[in-house]
Amino acid sequence: MAAPSLVAAQTSSRTRVRLKPSLIAGIVIIGSLVIMALVPNLVAPYSPTNFDYQAVLQAPSIKHPFGTDNFGRDVLSRVIWGAQVDMQIALFTTLFPFVFGTLVGAMTGYYGRWLDAIFGRIVDIVVTFPFLVLVIAIVALLGPGLNNMFIAVSAVGWITYGRLVRGEILTQKKAEYALAGRVMGYTASRIIFRHLLPNAITPAVVYWMTDMALGILLGSSLGYLGLGAQPPTAEWGVIIADGKNFMTTAWWISTFPGLAITVAGIGFSLLGDGLADLLRPKG
Template sequence: MPELSTNVTQATAVEEPLISPWKEGWRNFKKNKVALFGLGLVIFFIFIAIFANILAPYDAIEQKLGDKHLPPSAKHWFGTDDFGRDILSRVIFGARISLKVGFFSVIGSAIVGTTLGIIAGYYGRWVDGIISRIFDILLAFPSILLAIAVVAMLGPSLQNALIAIAIINVPTFGRLVRSRVLSVKEEEYITAAKAIGMGDARILFHHIFPNSMAPIIVQGSLAIATAIIEAAALGFLGLGAQAPTPEWGKMLADSKDFIIQAPWTVFFPGIAIMLTVLGFNLMGDGLRDALDPRMKN
């Protein structure tokens, strides 16, 4: 009987299908209700951004001075601003702008930061020293001050704000990937790949980079939330999107003088920023818990 039990156990173990890390991560992510709520918020704002032309009831930049500072009503759900523009339409189109800045700035910083981090971690020595010092210099400045300095040099515009946000996020991705590469390159399969004569480029692209994807994805989702806040801050200071672009930070700046007279002009853009950032942060925390092996029971 013990031999039969052992054979059955072994057969069951053999028949169990192997689950890829990504499928396992998704299965763990679905168990996190808070993370799913965050994902729902993200999908909601992405949907709004994609279909802004259909969903917006009015032109986002059309001025009607006769409708100045109308309170929320059936005609204008979010009210109107000091130029009579429909705030709901401007918030909807603002989602497209904020998500564009968030996604593209993070993609740019992730590409540059990941490349530099992989090179620094894999080759080490003086290469690592130079790249790490560059990261240290960038991290020595407060992020928003560095972004202001970059935009001041390039000129105030939405595109330059995107570039500035990408630059200040490069060292975050670089240091994260560098630490991951330092750990991965000591694994036995990397040593075996070198022993059989595999080139550095193939090792980097086929082994080290795929095994560094999980922290990059987690950091990317969290960085988008930060990028949206930074874009709103630059817009509020007049260094990002310029009038009449319906960008959330610029909307707050244009309405700050009417916060008592027409509070809805500040409330709805602020709520849009808060919900979008909350969604990405909750989703990022859920991805971290799902993809980090140390968080598993």
């Protein structure tokens, strides 16, 4: 009989998780950024804030691979220390939106009716404003700084997660396994959290990864505009802003943090793509 051997092959392929190259690349990129963020003092060759007037505006060299800025600070060290701030930005601009948006989406999707109507109106109001304009307006109201930026982005960002999860829950709750759960007499919270969410959350997780890249971009934009991280904090957007006056004479000051943002963005995208494959149920 062929059936047992077939089953055996399937079981072994399930236990041996095969990672795609893109996912490995994503893990490597984000992993190294996380290491930089956790122990920048061990990775960076120089201090990110110490001035060295002996080495001002030096082009990339072996001593300073990314060159130095107008205060003689090592750009490589600043980019590495910047990872600490920007990874924080990536996490804290998205963590609350992910958790809260998922919960709101699950509740509105499952219960519908007036809860859904209220959520729908809030979505209508928020989506009429361009995202960045709304965030800048809230930051302007609260005052510049990282914490206020987290508040502003969180206040707006959960909407997207809410819509994503709500849509998924709407389809999942009509699936017969969800109906079976109701006939089995399970409580609504058991059905939502044990049955529906595990099957509905994948798009939100994948979007979360992309959103981290967008969060870094947003944080850098606000840093550049002077509304996010404040100088002399080494934050990628702030470093780019520092270098903007020297673009023609010292291109390396703005270019390397810009590349760091790009690499982080690619890393999160690859991670998101890979996770999407990994989290998709089989069969």
